[in-house]
Amino acid sequence: MKLILFGAPGVGKGTQSKLLAQEFSIPQISTGDIFRRAIENKTELGKQAKDFLDKGILVPDLVVLGMVKERLKEEDTKKGFILDGFPRTIPQAEGLEKMLMEIGSRLDKVVEIRVPTEELNKRLVNRRLCRTCGEEYNLIYKPIPENGICVKCSGKEFYHRSDDSEEVVFKRNSEYEKNTFPLIEFYKNNKLLLSVDGVKPIEEVNKDILNLLKG
Ligand code: AP5
Numbered sequence: 698m699k700l701i702l703f704g705a706p707g708v709g710k711g712t713q714s715k716l717l718a719q720e721f722s723i724p725q726i727s728t729g730d731i732f733r734r735a736i737e738n739k740t741e742l743g744k745q746a747k748d749f750l751d752k753g754i755l756v757p758d759l760v761v762l763g764m765v766k767e768r769l770k771e772e773d774t775k776k777g778f779i780l781d782g783f784p785r786t787i788p789q790a791e792g793l794e795k796m797l798m799e800i801g802s803r804l805d806k807v808v809e810i811r812v813p814t815e816e817l818n819k820r821l822v823n824r825r826l827c828r829t830c831g832e833e834y835n836l837i838y839k840p841i842p843e844n845g846i847c848v849k850c851s852g853k854e855f856y857h858r859s860d861d862s863e864e865v866v867f868k869r870n871s872e873y874e875k876n877t878f879p880l881i882e883f884y885k886n887n888k889l890l891l892s893v894d895g896v897k898p899i900e901e902v903n904k905d906i907l908n909l910l911k912g
């Protein structure tokens with residue numbers, strides 16, 4: 698199974714990709730996670746990407762394409778993969794097609810998750826993460842426990858992603874509208890696009906995606 702999970706910042710691409718990765722026993726490949734890890738580890742890639750992530754703008758296509766090409770050469774992708782946050786521009790989508798063609802492969806489906814912008818802002822601006830295990834909390838929907846201890850790992854430190862500030866979320870959204878939204882037409886034309894309502898509870902969205910993929 699070779700899938701793309703697609704949608705605006707905060708629709709739940711990461712959340713749903715992780716569930717699908719478990720379901721199908723294939724890796725979730727999140728370009729955002731790869732960049733954040735590289736920034737934390739102060740690698741060359743991290744140095745190139747940091748400024749873009751801090752400002753909420755897209756990392757240049759050539760950097761992203763090179764990185765994904767390397768990742769798709771790894772053994773664990775042979776059975777399939779779930780791309781989360783990639784492609785985000787038409788040149789990235791074309792680059793992906795070319796990469797897959799070169800290895801005699803192609804995408805199975807592109808799943809678009811839809812959520813109104815107002816809800817997205819609430820999810821991102823109020824998101825907090827456990828520093829130890831990455832468990833996600835939300836000041837409105839899923840507050841950090843009163844005792845300040847993570848329910849998953851007992852960690853005691855929580856942080857706000859630097860690009861989840863109101864100002865940067867606004868920028869990430871406008872980047873999506875300008876550069877990424879046109880991909881919907883691209884994948885509709887390729888007859889690969891499926892759409893789900895991402896406002897429902899996480900488990901229901903997951904069921905809807907699985908049903909669509911079966912259909
Ligand atoms: P990236 O890390 O990909 O961030 P994003 O797509 O902007 O958004 P998120 O990862 O925050 O949201 P998501 O849709 O995965 O939702 P999530 O499951 O986390 O990219 C970061 C940056 O890296 C970019 O701005 C860019 O600079 C750079 N970058 C990355 N890829 C690039 C590329 N291909 N090209 C160029 N630059 C690139 O959920 C969000 C929150 O909502 C969570 O708290 C979650 O618990 C909650 N939630 C999820 N589902 C539900 C639900 N159904 N109901 C209620 N809450 C829910």
